[in-house]
Amino acid sequence: MNVTKAEIIISAVSSKQYPQDHLPELVLLGRSNVGKSSFVNTLIRRRNLARTSSQPGKTQTMNFYQINDLFRFVDMPGYGYARVSKKSREKWGAMIETYLQKRENLAGVFLLVDSRHEPSEDDELMFNWLTYYGLVPMVVMTKFDKLNAMRKRKALNNIAATFHLPTKDVIPFSSVEKDGYDTAWERIETALEAYCARNEGRNQSQDPSGYV
Numbered sequence: 395m396n397v398t399k400a401e402i403i404i405s406a407v408s409s410k411q412y413p414q415d416h417l418p419e420l421v422l423l424g425r426s427n428v429g430k431s432s433f434v435n436t437l438i439r440r441r442n443l444a445r446t447s448s449q450p451g452k453t454q455t456m457n458f459y460q461i462n463d464l465f466r467f468v469d470m471p472g473y474g475y476a477r478v479s480k481k482s483r484e485k486w487g488a489m490i491e492t493y494l495q496k497r498e499n500l501a502g503v504f505l506l507v508d509s510r511h512e513p514s515e516d517d518e519l520m521f522n523w524l525t526y527y528g529l530v531p532m533v534v535m536t537k538f539d540k541l542n543a544m545r546k547r548k549a550l551n552n553i554a555a556t557f558h559l560p561t562k563d564v565i566p567f568s569s570v571e572k573d574g575y576d577t578a579w580e581r582i583e584t585a586l587e588a589y590c591a592r593n594e595g596r597n598q599s600q601d602p603s604g605y606v
């Protein structure tokens with residue numbers, strides 16, 4: 395997709411602030427500092443629309459980035475950062491859960507894990523929670539450039555095995571070397587097409603005035 399327009403619509407802390415329309419949304423989940431903001435910036439070829447930071451725990455709101463007025467990325471607060479208070483973590487957890495369970499605009503979920511490490515317990519919990527609710531996540535291995543060829547192969551096999559996925563379903567990604575750029579866009583386009591097809595069905599059966 396050729397991105398000609400990309401803007402942040404809102405940094406939300408509650409469902410009342412979600413945009414009120416039917417544009418499809420692709421959610422980014424992952425541990426704090428895994429590279430969610432860098433993933434967005436790389437895909438849209440902007441240096442800093444999504445604010446990146448070497449300090450974990452920076453993103454504490456749900457950031458809605460609207461792309462070509464066609465769809466949005468929703469960058470969620472990273473989980474698993476110990477230095478954030480328990481109360482804040484519970485608040486974020488509830489915020490993420492409410493979004494995932496209630497948001498009709500949800501078109502797909504990217505679960506980002508760091509290539510350099512075994513998926514954390516939180517990553518596995520998140521993956522299992524998502525699949526339980528029928529939200530099969532697209533798994534992205536971030537910071538792939540940080541591994542040598544042998545570790546790349548090992549990490550890919552390892553992460554695929556952890557989530558019981560074929561390796562072809564895992565997306566190795568680097569915001570430095572741009573690995574995974576084309577594959578991520580293919581997945582996005584497939585998810586957007588599926589969302590439109592679902593809503594066309596809903597349109598015909600429920601809402602003759604036009605849903606999308």
Ligand SMILES: Nc1nc2c(ncn2[C@@H]2O[C@H](COP(=O)(O)OP(=O)(O)OP(=O)(O)O)[C@@H](O)[C@H]2O)c(=O)[nH]1
Binds near residue numbers: 426430433
């Ligand atoms: N080498 C390398 N560094 C990366 C890559 N992706 C992200 N980083 C670095 O990792 C750090 C965290 O990246 P962010 O994109 O801010 O991570 P985030 O998941 O949005 O972080 P939170 O806001 O804490 O949730 C930054 O210093 C990035 O430059 C990558 O593919 N390769």
